[in-house]
Amino acid sequence: MKILYVCERDLQDKTGVSKKIVDQASLWKKLGHEVDLYSIYSHTWQTLDSFVSTASGEKYRYGVFGRGLNLKDALKEGDWDIVYLRYHFYVPFLKQALKRFKVVMEINADDREEYDLSGRSFGVYNRATRNLVLDIPDGFVFVTEELRDRFKHEARSLVLGNGISVPDPLNIQNEGQRPKAAFIGTLKQPWQGTDILLKIAQQIPECDFHIIGGEGDSKANIFYHGFMSEPEDLLSGCDVGFGTLAWIRKGLKDACTLKVREYLSLGLPVVYAYNEVDLSGEEPFALKLGHYEEDILSSIEEIKAFLHKAHMNNELRRQAHEFAKNNLDVSVKEKKRLEFMESLL
Numbered sequence: 001m002k003i004l005y006v007c008e009r010d011l012q013d014k015t016g017v018s019k020k021i022v023d024q025a026s027l028w029k030k031l032g033h034e035v036d037l038y039s040i041y042s043h044t045w046q047t048l049d050s051f052v053s054t055a056s057g058e059k060y061r062y063g064v065f066g067r068g069l070n071l072k073d074a075l076k077e078g079d080w081d082i083v084y085l086r087y088h089f090y091v092p093f094l095k096q097a098l099k100r101f102k103v104v105m106e107i108n109a110d111d112r113e114e115y116d117l118s119g120r121s122f123g124v125y126n127r128a129t130r131n132l133v134l135d136i137p138d139g140f141v142f143v144t145e146e147l148r149d150r151f152k153h154e155a156r157s158l159v160l161g162n163g164i165s166v167p168d169p170l171n172i173q174n175e176g177q178r179p180k181a182a183f184i185g186t187l188k189q190p191w192q193g194t195d196i197l198l199k200i201a202q203q204i205p206e207c208d209f210h211i212i213g214g215e216g217d218s219k220a221n222i223f224y225h226g227f228m229s230e231p232e233d234l235l236s237g238c239d240v241g242f243g244t245l246a247w248i249r250k251g252l253k254d255a256c257t258l259k260v261r262e263y264l265s266l267g268l269p270v271v272y273a274y275n276e277v278d279l280s281g282e283e284p285f286a287l288k289l290g291h292y293e294e295d296i297l298s299s300i301e302e303i304k305a306f307l308h309k310a311h312m313n314n315e316l317r318r319q320a321h322e323f324a325k326n327n328l329d330v331s332v333k334e335k336k337r338l339e340f341m342e343s344l345l
Contacts, residue, residue, distance in 0.1 A: 193245025
Protein backbone atom coordinates (compact mmCIF):
# COMPACT_ATOMS: atom_id res chain seq x y z
CA MET A 1 0.00 0.00 0.00
CA LYS A 2 0.93 3.63 -0.42
CA ILE A 3 0.18 5.34 2.89
CA LEU A 4 0.23 8.99 3.87
CA TYR A 5 0.49 9.65 7.60
CA VAL A 6 -0.81 13.13 8.45
CA CYS A 7 0.87 14.17 11.71
CA GLU A 8 -0.39 16.92 14.00
CA ARG A 9 3.16 17.75 15.13
CA ASP A 10 6.68 17.64 13.72
CA LEU A 11 8.53 14.40 14.38
CA GLN A 12 11.73 16.03 15.60
CA ASP A 13 10.06 17.22 18.82
CA LYS A 14 10.53 13.62 20.07
CA THR A 15 7.46 13.53 22.29
CA GLY A 16 5.81 10.23 23.14
CA VAL A 17 3.35 10.73 20.29
CA SER A 18 6.13 11.53 17.81
CA LYS A 19 8.05 8.43 18.86
CA LYS A 20 4.92 6.34 18.37
CA ILE A 21 4.41 7.72 14.85
CA VAL A 22 8.04 7.00 13.99
CA ASP A 23 7.71 3.43 15.32
CA GLN A 24 4.52 2.85 13.33
CA ALA A 25 5.72 4.30 10.05
CA SER A 26 9.12 2.63 10.31
CA LEU A 27 7.54 -0.79 10.66
CA TRP A 28 5.11 -0.14 7.81
CA LYS A 29 8.09 0.62 5.57
CA LYS A 30 9.96 -2.43 6.85
CA LEU A 31 6.99 -4.58 5.85
CA GLY A 32 7.18 -3.27 2.29
CA HIS A 33 4.69 -0.40 2.23
CA GLU A 34 5.43 3.06 0.84
CA VAL A 35 5.01 5.70 3.56
CA ASP A 36 4.99 9.50 3.38
CA LEU A 37 4.58 11.76 6.40
CA TYR A 38 3.11 15.25 6.33
CA SER A 39 2.94 17.66 9.28
CA ILE A 40 -0.28 19.66 9.34
CA TYR A 41 1.34 21.75 12.07
CA SER A 42 4.21 23.17 10.01
CA HIS A 43 3.08 22.30 6.44
CA THR A 44 6.21 20.22 5.82
CA TRP A 45 7.07 16.72 4.68
CA GLN A 46 8.70 14.75 7.46
CA THR A 47 11.67 12.42 7.06
CA LEU A 48 11.86 9.28 9.19
CA ASP A 49 15.55 8.53 9.00
CA SER A 50 16.93 11.88 10.14
CA PHE A 51 13.85 13.21 11.96
CA VAL A 52 13.97 16.44 9.99
CA SER A 53 11.37 18.12 7.87
CA THR A 54 11.60 19.36 4.30
CA ALA A 55 9.68 22.25 2.79
CA SER A 56 6.41 21.30 1.14
CA GLY A 57 7.02 23.66 -1.76
CA GLU A 58 3.81 25.54 -0.99
CA LYS A 59 3.21 28.84 0.80
CA TYR A 60 2.64 28.49 4.55
CA ARG A 61 -0.64 30.02 5.72
CA TYR A 62 -1.35 30.76 9.38
CA GLY A 63 -4.38 30.05 11.54
CA VAL A 64 -7.10 27.39 11.38
CA PHE A 65 -8.26 28.51 7.93
CA GLY A 66 -4.69 28.59 6.61
CA ARG A 67 -3.93 25.16 8.03
CA GLY A 68 -6.81 23.71 6.01
CA LEU A 69 -5.59 25.36 2.81
CA ASN A 70 -2.07 24.08 3.48
CA LEU A 71 -3.35 20.51 3.79
CA LYS A 72 -5.44 20.81 0.63
CA ASP A 73 -2.43 22.05 -1.34
CA ALA A 74 -0.11 19.35 0.03
CA LEU A 75 -2.46 16.48 -0.91
CA LYS A 76 -3.77 17.73 -4.25
CA GLU A 77 -1.50 15.58 -6.45
CA GLY A 78 -0.97 12.54 -4.23
CA ASP A 79 -2.00 9.00 -5.17
CA TRP A 80 -1.99 7.27 -1.78
CA ASP A 81 -4.17 4.25 -1.09
CA ILE A 82 -4.69 5.24 2.56
CA VAL A 83 -4.44 8.50 4.47
CA TYR A 84 -3.89 7.78 8.16
CA LEU A 85 -4.25 10.40 10.89
CA ARG A 86 -4.98 10.82 14.56
CA TYR A 87 -8.07 12.83 15.51
CA HIS A 88 -7.46 16.50 14.73
CA PHE A 89 -9.84 19.39 15.38
CA TYR A 90 -11.71 20.60 12.31
CA VAL A 91 -9.98 22.83 9.81
CA PRO A 92 -11.70 24.24 6.69
CA PHE A 93 -11.19 22.21 3.50
CA LEU A 94 -10.43 19.05 5.50
CA LYS A 95 -13.08 17.02 3.67
CA GLN A 96 -12.05 18.41 0.27
CA ALA A 97 -8.40 17.58 0.96
CA LEU A 98 -9.18 13.97 1.88
CA LYS A 99 -12.12 13.13 -0.41
CA ARG A 100 -10.02 11.26 -3.03
CA PHE A 101 -8.56 8.83 -0.49
CA LYS A 102 -9.55 6.07 1.87
CA VAL A 103 -9.13 7.60 5.32
CA VAL A 104 -8.39 5.86 8.61
CA MET A 105 -8.55 7.87 11.82
CA GLU A 106 -6.98 6.87 15.12
CA ILE A 107 -8.90 7.80 18.29
CA ASN A 108 -6.73 7.91 21.42
CA ALA A 109 -8.99 9.87 23.76
CA ASP A 110 -12.39 11.52 24.02
CA ASP A 111 -11.66 14.73 22.12
CA ARG A 112 -14.47 16.58 23.91
CA GLU A 113 -12.91 16.11 27.31
CA GLU A 114 -9.39 16.73 26.02
CA TYR A 115 -10.13 19.99 24.21
CA ASP A 116 -12.34 21.23 27.07
CA LEU A 117 -9.29 20.94 29.32
CA SER A 118 -7.30 22.98 26.78
CA GLY A 119 -9.50 26.05 27.26
CA ARG A 120 -13.13 27.10 26.90
CA SER A 121 -12.90 28.58 23.39
CA PHE A 122 -11.03 25.54 22.06
CA GLY A 123 -13.54 23.20 23.66
CA VAL A 124 -16.56 25.05 22.27
CA TYR A 125 -15.06 25.16 18.76
CA ASN A 126 -14.24 21.45 18.80
CA ARG A 127 -17.70 20.42 20.03
CA ALA A 128 -19.37 22.56 17.37
CA THR A 129 -17.32 21.11 14.49
CA ARG A 130 -16.29 17.59 15.54
CA ASN A 131 -19.00 15.81 13.51
CA LEU A 132 -17.52 17.37 10.36
CA VAL A 133 -14.32 15.50 11.23
CA LEU A 134 -15.90 12.22 12.28
CA ASP A 135 -18.00 11.96 9.10
CA ILE A 136 -14.87 11.73 6.93
CA PRO A 137 -13.08 8.43 7.81
CA ASP A 138 -13.78 5.13 6.11
CA GLY A 139 -12.42 3.37 9.17
CA PHE A 140 -11.51 4.09 12.79
CA VAL A 141 -8.86 2.61 15.06
CA PHE A 142 -9.83 3.02 18.72
CA VAL A 143 -7.33 2.32 21.45
CA THR A 144 -10.02 1.07 23.87
CA GLU A 145 -13.50 -0.47 23.72
CA GLU A 146 -14.72 2.32 26.02
CA LEU A 147 -13.79 4.92 23.41
CA ARG A 148 -15.47 2.99 20.60
CA ASP A 149 -18.67 2.88 22.64
CA ARG A 150 -18.59 6.67 23.08
CA PHE A 151 -18.31 7.52 19.40
CA LYS A 152 -21.33 7.31 17.12
CA HIS A 153 -20.15 6.30 13.68
CA GLU A 154 -21.11 4.06 10.79
CA ALA A 155 -17.60 3.38 9.50
CA ARG A 156 -15.83 0.11 10.21
CA SER A 157 -13.59 0.04 13.26
CA LEU A 158 -10.79 -1.80 15.00
CA VAL A 159 -9.87 -1.71 18.69
CA LEU A 160 -6.09 -1.90 19.08
CA GLY A 161 -3.98 -0.71 21.99
CA ASN A 162 -0.85 1.33 21.41
CA GLY A 163 2.41 -0.42 20.62
CA ILE A 164 6.05 0.53 21.09
CA SER A 165 9.42 -0.51 19.72
CA VAL A 166 10.84 -2.79 22.41
CA PRO A 167 14.66 -2.78 22.65
CA ASP A 168 16.39 -6.13 22.91
CA PRO A 169 18.43 -7.11 24.84
CA LEU A 170 17.28 -5.52 28.08
CA ASN A 171 19.59 -2.87 29.53
CA ILE A 172 19.43 -2.83 33.35
CA GLN A 173 21.27 0.02 35.09
CA ASN A 174 19.60 0.14 38.51
CA GLU A 175 21.92 0.70 41.45
CA GLY A 176 21.91 2.40 44.86
CA GLN A 177 20.43 1.80 48.26
CA ARG A 178 17.18 3.72 47.76
CA PRO A 179 14.26 2.64 45.53
CA LYS A 180 13.83 4.95 42.53
CA ALA A 181 10.62 5.67 40.68
CA ALA A 182 10.11 7.50 37.39
CA PHE A 183 7.11 9.48 36.17
CA ILE A 184 6.63 11.07 32.75
CA GLY A 185 4.11 13.88 33.05
CA THR A 186 3.41 17.56 33.54
CA LEU A 187 1.12 19.68 35.73
CA LYS A 188 -0.14 21.33 32.54
CA GLN A 189 -2.13 18.16 31.79
CA PRO A 190 -4.23 17.48 34.90
CA TRP A 191 -5.17 13.97 33.80
CA GLN A 192 -1.53 12.90 34.19
CA GLY A 193 -1.93 13.18 37.96
CA THR A 194 1.42 14.84 38.70
CA ASP A 195 -0.17 16.46 41.76
CA ILE A 196 -1.12 13.01 43.08
CA LEU A 197 2.39 11.68 42.48
CA LEU A 198 3.82 14.52 44.58
CA LYS A 199 1.51 13.54 47.45
CA ILE A 200 2.67 9.92 47.15
CA ALA A 201 6.30 11.02 47.20
CA GLN A 202 5.77 13.03 50.36
CA GLN A 203 4.42 9.95 52.12
CA ILE A 204 7.21 7.61 50.98
CA PRO A 205 10.37 9.59 51.86
CA GLU A 206 12.63 6.54 51.59
CA CYS A 207 12.04 6.42 47.81
CA ASP A 208 13.34 8.89 45.19
CA PHE A 209 10.89 10.13 42.56
CA HIS A 210 12.18 11.40 39.19
CA ILE A 211 9.71 13.52 37.17
CA ILE A 212 10.39 13.79 33.44
CA GLY A 213 8.54 16.49 31.55
CA GLY A 214 7.47 18.50 34.57
CA GLU A 215 9.07 21.72 35.74
CA GLY A 216 9.71 22.49 39.40
CA ASP A 217 12.28 22.86 42.13
CA SER A 218 13.88 19.58 43.17
CA LYS A 219 13.73 18.96 46.91
CA ALA A 220 14.01 16.11 49.40
CA ASN A 221 13.14 12.98 47.41
CA ILE A 222 11.56 14.69 44.37
CA PHE A 223 13.72 15.45 41.33
CA TYR A 224 12.57 17.36 38.24
CA HIS A 225 14.30 16.73 34.92
CA GLY A 226 12.18 18.81 32.54
CA PHE A 227 11.56 17.61 29.01
CA MET A 228 13.97 14.88 27.89
CA SER A 229 14.02 13.76 24.26
CA GLU A 230 15.91 10.60 25.22
CA PRO A 231 15.02 9.58 28.80
CA GLU A 232 16.00 5.92 28.37
CA ASP A 233 19.16 6.03 30.49
CA LEU A 234 17.37 7.71 33.39
CA LEU A 235 14.45 5.31 33.14
CA SER A 236 16.72 2.27 32.96
CA GLY A 237 18.30 3.34 36.23
CA CYS A 238 14.95 3.34 38.06
CA ASP A 239 13.08 0.48 39.68
CA VAL A 240 9.46 1.41 38.89
CA GLY A 241 7.57 3.60 36.43
CA PHE A 242 4.38 5.43 37.45
CA GLY A 243 1.70 5.61 34.78
CA THR A 244 -1.17 8.05 34.51
CA LEU A 245 -2.79 8.62 37.90
CA ALA A 246 -5.81 10.78 37.05
CA TRP A 247 -7.25 9.48 33.78
CA ILE A 248 -10.68 9.68 35.41
CA ARG A 249 -10.41 13.48 35.11
CA LYS A 250 -11.02 12.93 31.41
CA GLY A 251 -14.19 11.08 32.29
CA LEU A 252 -12.61 7.79 31.19
CA LYS A 253 -11.58 4.60 32.98
CA ASP A 254 -9.88 2.67 30.16
CA ALA A 255 -6.57 3.67 28.53
CA CYS A 256 -3.38 2.41 26.93
CA THR A 257 -0.91 5.17 27.70
CA LEU A 258 2.40 5.49 25.92
CA LYS A 259 4.37 6.06 29.12
CA VAL A 260 3.41 2.66 30.55
CA ARG A 261 4.51 1.01 27.32
CA GLU A 262 7.82 2.85 27.45
CA TYR A 263 8.40 1.70 31.03
CA LEU A 264 7.59 -1.93 30.25
CA SER A 265 9.73 -1.89 27.11
CA LEU A 266 12.69 -1.00 29.36
CA GLY A 267 11.75 -3.67 31.88
CA LEU A 268 10.30 -1.33 34.51
CA PRO A 269 7.48 -2.65 36.69
CA VAL A 270 4.55 -0.21 36.60
CA VAL A 271 2.03 1.48 38.88
CA TYR A 272 -1.12 2.90 37.25
CA ALA A 273 -4.65 4.04 38.11
CA TYR A 274 -6.98 3.09 35.24
CA ASN A 275 -8.03 0.01 33.29
CA GLU A 276 -5.02 -0.75 31.07
CA VAL A 277 -6.21 -2.53 27.93
CA ASP A 278 -3.13 -4.75 27.64
CA LEU A 279 -2.77 -5.59 31.35
CA SER A 280 -5.05 -7.65 33.55
CA GLY A 281 -3.90 -6.02 36.79
CA GLU A 282 -2.73 -9.39 38.09
CA GLU A 283 0.78 -9.39 36.61
CA PRO A 284 3.58 -9.58 39.21
CA PHE A 285 5.28 -6.55 37.61
CA ALA A 286 2.18 -4.33 37.72
CA LEU A 287 0.26 -2.59 40.52
CA LYS A 288 -3.20 -1.36 39.56
CA LEU A 289 -4.72 1.30 41.82
CA GLY A 290 -8.23 2.74 42.09
CA HIS A 291 -9.38 5.42 39.66
CA TYR A 292 -9.85 8.27 42.13
CA GLU A 293 -7.33 10.29 44.12
CA GLU A 294 -8.74 9.15 47.46
CA ASP A 295 -8.40 5.50 46.35
CA ILE A 296 -4.78 6.04 45.38
CA LEU A 297 -3.77 7.88 48.55
CA SER A 298 -5.42 5.23 50.70
CA SER A 299 -3.12 2.66 49.06
CA ILE A 300 0.18 4.19 50.20
CA GLU A 301 1.27 1.06 52.07
CA GLU A 302 0.55 -1.09 49.02
CA ILE A 303 2.53 1.30 46.80
CA LYS A 304 5.41 1.35 49.29
CA ALA A 305 5.51 -2.46 49.42
CA PHE A 306 5.55 -2.66 45.61
CA LEU A 307 8.42 -0.16 45.38
CA HIS A 308 10.50 -2.20 47.82
CA LYS A 309 9.59 -5.44 46.04
CA ALA A 310 10.79 -4.02 42.71
CA HIS A 311 13.99 -2.45 44.07
CA MET A 312 17.01 -4.13 42.41
CA ASN A 313 14.72 -6.99 41.34
CA ASN A 314 16.22 -7.99 38.00
CA GLU A 315 13.97 -11.02 37.60
CA LEU A 316 10.87 -8.82 37.84
CA ARG A 317 12.37 -6.51 35.25
CA ARG A 318 13.04 -9.39 32.89
CA GLN A 319 9.41 -10.49 33.24
CA ALA A 320 8.18 -6.98 32.39
CA HIS A 321 10.45 -6.79 29.36
CA GLU A 322 9.45 -10.23 28.10
CA PHE A 323 5.78 -9.27 28.38
CA ALA A 324 6.43 -6.11 26.36
CA LYS A 325 8.25 -8.05 23.62
CA ASN A 326 5.46 -10.58 23.27
CA ASN A 327 2.45 -8.28 23.60
CA LEU A 328 3.28 -4.60 23.07
CA ASP A 329 5.96 -4.47 20.37
CA VAL A 330 5.03 -2.65 17.17
CA SER A 331 5.78 -5.80 15.19
CA VAL A 332 2.76 -7.38 16.92
CA LYS A 333 0.44 -4.37 16.87
CA GLU A 334 1.09 -2.88 13.45
CA LYS A 335 0.45 -6.04 11.46
CA LYS A 336 -3.13 -5.95 12.78
CA ARG A 337 -3.46 -2.25 11.89
CA LEU A 338 -2.18 -2.84 8.35
CA GLU A 339 -4.55 -5.78 7.83
CA PHE A 340 -7.43 -3.48 8.80
CA MET A 341 -6.31 -0.79 6.36
CA GLU A 342 -5.99 -3.30 3.53
CA SER A 343 -9.51 -4.57 4.22
CA LEU A 344 -10.87 -1.10 3.39
CA LEU A 345 -9.43 -1.06 -0.14
